[in-house]
Amino acid sequence: MTEILVTGGLGYIGSHCCVALMEAGYTPVVVDNLSNSSPTTLDRMQQISGVRPKFHKADVRDGGALDRIFAKHRFAAVIHFGALKAVGESVAKPLDYYDNNVGGTLTLIGAMLRAGLKKMIFSSSATVYGQAATVPIREDFPRSATNPYGRSKLIAEDILEDLSLADGGWRIARLRYFNPVGAHESGLIGENPKGVPNNLLPFICDVAAAHRDHLAIFGGDYSTPDGTGIRDYIHVMDLVEGHLAALRFLNERPGLLTVNLGTGKGISVLEMVRTFERVTGCDIPYRVTGRRPGDVGECWADPTLAHHILGWRAHRTLDDICLDAWRWRSLESTSFL
Numbered sequence: 001m002t003e004i005l006v007t008g009g010l011g012y013i014g015s016h017c018c019v020a021l022m023e024a025g026y027t028p029v030v031v032d033n034l035s036n037s038s039p040t041t042l043d044r045m046q047q048i049s050g051v052r053p054k055f056h057k058a059d060v061r062d063g064g065a066l067d068r069i070f071a072k073h074r075f076a077a078v079i080h081f082g083a084l085k086a087v088g089e090s091v092a093k094p095l096d097y098y099d100n101n102v103g104g105t106l107t108l109i110g111a112m113l114r115a116g117l118k119k120m121i122f123s124s125s126a127t128v129y130g131q132a133a134t135v136p137i138r139e140d141f142p143r144s145a146t147n148p149y150g151r152s153k154l155i156a157e158d159i160l161e162d163l164s165l166a167d168g169g170w171r172i173a174r175l176r177y178f179n180p181v182g183a184h185e186s187g188l189i190g191e192n193p194k195g196v197p198n199n200l201l202p203f204i205c206d207v208a209a210a211h212r213d214h215l216a217i218f219g220g221d222y223s224t225p226d227g228t229g230i231r232d233y234i235h236v237m238d239l240v241e242g243h244l245a246a247l248r249f250l251n252e253r254p255g256l257l258t259v260n261l262g263t264g265k266g267i268s269v270l271e272m273v274r275t276f277e278r279v280t281g282c283d284i285p286y287r288v289t290g291r292r293p294g295d296v297g298e299c300w301a302d303p304t305l306a307h308h309i310l311g312w313r314a315h316r317t318l319d320d321i322c323l324d325a326w327r328w329r330s331l332e333s334t335s336f337l
């Protein structure tokens, strides 16, 4: 029984990661403060895996609580998802973001040191590339931040780098996610944004479910083939499988690993809309409006390094992404909540 501490393990990506960990024979132990999740996700994870993950309701900023949790388990590694992630909110409440995302990471590292554990996988983001000058984006591109959320990820990345330079015993993976989308194929867990969704695919699902009458496409005048923005949408199950590959890598080698987790394929907003319509049979009425402030035209990964070093690559298709997102959305609105 190899126990892995998963902070934020009831959230969107963390819950999928726990399912993948259980399938691979690990025992995930979730620490989550429920600020953006619900304990009912534990029931759904149990339905999928047949096992209920262990859960501690705690905040990663609470060092005492972490010490008590570390005393109860023998963790082989920590996967640190627990953070705030809304860009707009981070502009309005920057201190909350530095406190949770930077302070939480520091407190967690302190507890790991007290427990003698030096293996961590950290959720970073393509946002650390700021407005990249060219695509595809490689790991050695310059980093910058355009908002406090992005800066909190930059700072946490730097802390982890300094730590690995100071103590060669640390094994750290900084995984830079592009656009995680979709849901577990069971339709039992997925992304559940509160209020009006900011992200494209949850918004498309809202339109398909007739909760909104149309999609606003933010900009039709980018220098892309159809004029709409291009992103690298990665199925959440492919993404979490990248974490398992990183875990195997860290078991073999100490040091600092920094890799992109993306597909290497750019998809436009219109391609996403058309694919969703084709595979689900739903109509998605849309209107092209002005650009969203802060948006870039194109952002997609060069995932070569992850394939080379980890032997990992995303293999699920855009059809899978749309079908799985829609299955989750349809089941969730009829059977649950």
Ligand code: NAD
Pocket: 007, 008, 009, 010, 011, 012, 013, 014, 031, 032, 033, 034, 035, 036, 037, 058, 059, 060, 061, 080, 081, 082, 083, 084, 085, 100, 104, 123, 124, 125, 126, 177, 178, 179, 180
């Ligand atoms: P999420 O909000 O669904 O999950 C985060 C979980 O962490 C939630 O369950 C929340 O309750 C918990 N949490 C937040 N602050 C905490 C704290 N102080 N202590 C304990 N638990 C806490 O978000 P997600 O989409 O699953 O993102 C997971 C990680 O991936 C985050 O670090 C996020 O910044 C990063 N990331 C996400 C995306 C994306 O598009 N979803 C892209 C790049 C990076």
Ligand code: UDP
Pocket: 179, 198, 199, 200, 201, 203, 215, 216, 217, 218, 219, 228, 229, 230, 231, 269, 292, 295, 299
């Ligand atoms: N987008 C859109 N309408 C929406 C939400 C998003 O046209 O209601 C576009 C957005 O401009 C971008 C792409 O869809 O080109 C992905 O946006 P998302 O917010 O999902 O990801 P991010 O921009 O953070 O990479």
